[in-house]
Amino acid sequence: MGEWKTRADLRYAETDEWFAVDGDVVTIGITDYAQDQLNDIVYVEFRDAGDALKAGESFGEVESVKAASELYSAVAGEIIEVNTALEDSPETVNADPFGAGWMVKIQASEQSALAGLMDAAAYDAYCDSR
C-alpha cells in the first residue's frame, strides 16, 4: 500500500488517532496513514471545549470526499482546547496531520489507557497488515 509517516514520540490507537502527552494535557489528531486513506478532507466537527469525555468516547468527526469517520479519544478527561482553525481549512489535516492538523487538547483525568496504545513501530506494523 501507500507510504505514510509516523512520529516516534506519539502513541497510536487502532482507530488511527495519535496522542501526544505533555503532563496532564493530551493532544489528539489523526495519523498520516488515516489522512491518506481518507483522501481530501472537506469537513471537521468537534465537541466543544469544556465537554467531558469518557475513555473511548467520540470527540468529533471528520469527513472527506470518500467517507465520514468518527474520532475517538482513548483517554478520559475534559476538552480544554479545540483547533477551530480546521473548520475553515480542513485540508490542513491532510497537509500536516501531526502538526497544524491537531484537533483537540484534553485535560486527562487518568492516563492509564495510554499504556494500551501502540508505539510508532507497532502502529506501522498494524497499518502494514491492513
Place this chain on the structure above:
Amino acid sequence: MLQPLIYDIGSPGRMGVNLPECDVPKVELPAALLRQELALPEVGEVQVVRHFVKLSKLNYSIDQGLYPLGSCTMKYNPKINEDAARLPGFAQLHPLTDESGSQGALFLMRELQKWLGEISGFEAVSLSPAAGAQGEFAGILMIRQYHIDRGEGQRDLILVPNSAHGTNPATVTMAGMHVHELPSDDQGNLDTSALRAACEGELRDRIAGMMITVPSTLGLFETTIREVIATVHEAGGLMYMDGANMNALMAAVKPGALGFDVMHYNLHKTFSTPHGGGGPGSGAVGVNEKLAPYLPGPIVEIVEGGDLPRPTPSPGPFPSELGKGSPPTISPPSLLGGDTGGGETTEPPLYGFVMPEKSIGRMKAFHGNFGMHLRAYAYIRVYGDSGIRDVTRFAVLNANYLRAKLMETYIVPYPRYCGHEFVLEGHFEDADDIHALDISKRLMDYGFHPPTNYFPLIVPEALLIEPTETETKADLDEFVEAMESIAEEARRDPELLRKAPLTAPVRRLDEVRAAKELVLCCAPALPR
C-alpha cells in the same frame, strides 16, 4: 459542453400556450403574495422540448448500457411496468378517492403486500415507506416501540457491522438510539466473537437489535447468519435485515424463515421500479408476528366480507382495461400466493385502509408511492414464481462470471463465491498513484457507467460491481474487455486515467470544491 438553464433561453412574454380571453373580471394578486425572485422561464413549447431532449442526451441510463453501480441494483426496468402505470384507471385515480371508488388500486396493494410477504417469509407488509432509508427508519422505530411496550425501554443499542450501508447508523441515530459497531473477520463475514462479546457482556441488557445486510455489502453471504441471529435473539434483541441486496436472495432464501424480525424491500432495486432521476423510491417493510401490530400505516386489508372466497379480479373490482374481457392469461404466481382464481359468484370483498393496532404511525402522506407499487406488482406478475427464481439465479451467475474474469487483472480481496455483486480493489502494485476513482472515470470513456467507488469502507480503493441479471454474456464480456484495457493503460499511460473522462460532457469534476462550497443555485436563476 455546459448547457444554459431554461431561464437563460427564451425572451420576455414568450409562452407555450395561448390562453383564451379572460371572461371573468381580472383581479390582481395582492402584492404581498408576489415574490419577485421566483422568475419563471418564458419559452415556447419547441424550446422546452429541445432543451430537455438536449439534456437527456447528456445523460446515461440503463436503457443505453450496463450500469454496474454496486449496491444499487440498476437492472433494466421492463417497459410493461410503464404500460401498467399509465392505465388511466390507475394514473387518473385521485389519492383522496374514497375506498368504494378505489377498490382496484386497493386490491393491487393488498396483493403486493402478500406477495412481498411470501417472497421474504414475513407475516405482514406495509408499503408506505417512500424509500429504503425510510423503511429502515420505520423498522428501527418498530423495534424501539416493541421494547418500550415490554418495559425494556433501556434497550438503546443497535449493533451495526462495519461493512454496513451508511444509512444504517444514520437510521439508528435518527430513531434516538445508539450504534455499537462490530468488525468483520478476514473472510468478510461479521466477526462472531466480537458479536458474542457484545451480546454476553455488560451491554447485554441495552441491546435493542442488530441491522445487517445479507448478502453483506461485500456481496458475500454471511455464512454464520443463523448463529448471528440466534446470538442477538438470546440477548433479547431483534434482527433487522437491510434488504438492499435482496436481488441475491429472492426465491432462494426467505429472511423471515431465517429468523429476521423485520426488513425493508427496495422496490426500486429488486423489483425494477425506476431508480434514477429521483425515482421516486419505495421502501416497503415486512415484519413477523412480533412486530406486525407496529407496522406503519395505513395498510390494506379486507374490511368487509373477508371470510368469503375472493372472486377473480375481472370484471369486479379491477379498474379500467385490466378488468375488461377475460382474466389475464398469465397465471398468478403460485408461490407468491396469488389467490385470484375461483370465479365465485359471491359479493367481492371490500378492501380498505387500516392502521395496525399499535402502529408507529404514518411515514408518508397518502399511501406511499403508489406508482411504484403498480410497477413492482407488474414485475412480479409478469415473472411469476419461476421467473423470480431465475432473476436471482442470473443475477448471481452474472456477478460471479464478472468476478472470475476480472480476478485475472484486479485484486479481489475476498475470492469466494459472491452473491449479486463483488468488490475489486482499484489500484495496482506496479502502477503508481492510480486510484479507484481514476479507473471509474476512465470507464466512462469506454461507454460504461462507473461502479460504486470507495464503498464498502473496509476495502481499500473499493470498486463495488453489480451487473444485475439483465445483462447478456456479450454485454459482460465487453465490460471485462474495457476493464482489462484500463488496467493495461494504467501501466502504459497512467495520465490517460488521471485525466479521464476525456469524452464525457464535462471533464474531471473538482470533488473537494464541490463538497466545501455548497452553491446550490445557479446565478442566472437569481433575480435579473
